[in-house]
Amino acid sequence: MSTYLVGDIQGCFDDLCDLLEQAHFNPQQDELWLSGDLVARGPQSLETLRFVKGLGDKATTVLGNHDLHLLTVANGLAKVKSRDKIQPILDAPDRDELLEWLRQQPMLAEHPQYLFVMAHAGIPPQWDLPIARQQAREVEACLRSDDYLWLLKNMYGNGPDIWTPDLSGIEQYRYTINAFTRMRFCYPNGRLDMDCKLSPEQAETGQLKPWFDLPRQPLGKKVIFGHWAALMGYEDQHVIGLDTGCVWGNSMTLLRWEDGARFEKACPVYA
Secondary structure: OOEEEEOOOOOOHHHHHHHHHHOOOOOOOOEEEEOOOOOOOOOOHHHHHHHHHHOHHHEEEOOOHHHHHHHHHHOOOOOOOHHHOOHHHHHOOOHHHHHHHHHOOOOEEEOOOOOEEEEOOOOOOOOOHHHHHHHHHHHHHHHOOOOHHHHHHHOOOOOOOOOOOOOOHHHHHHHHHHHHHOOOEEOOOOOEEOOOOOOOOOOOOOOOEEHHHOOOOOOOOEEEEOOOHHHOOEEOOOEEEOOOOOOEOOEEEEEEOOOOOEEEEEOOEOO
């Protein structure tokens, strides 16, 4: 059995299939971990959802910002953006089943055997792993409850942009969602920046630093993340970034955890 980890799919389903074939992925015995943003911008978001859902317990995916936005749009709380190419999901006969499945997925996932955790954008520097778990579980519980429409309606916004233990209610949920699904750069005090999407080399960031470069308490596990396509992949002793911009005409990257082997698929421009 092998454990494969892949960056943002964003509806690039054919490229995912090519990559899994290249790695000889066996859905009967291997595991596939996906860093979120299964949908949007690519041409086959519907097929991607059906495939990942169909893998059952052989697939683990965390929620990304585009996945949450799909849930918001599907419930009439935001407008469809044509560039997201999600209309086939909204028109599908199995849409309710797919969206209900998506709503049950976690914000943070931990492998039961290997020392890694996965979050779409990462884990903010102020959090240790117990705090990250607690915040993830609270948002997940709300998203899976009868109050999920309230959460989807009120999750948008850039504030609060810094963590304090006394955050509560929607402010706590919004910070948690932003940290797990939108974070890239932070200020030295850990305050989130929600504007810059460039790579650290391209950006005139001033005091801003990538979230993973700020001092933090050791998590004891490696953080696997996606979301930041401009990084074109990143790895140090604490984190692995797997989004290599497939939807933008770059590539999709798959990592086999057991031996560190990497597989790449060059992609056409979709977005």
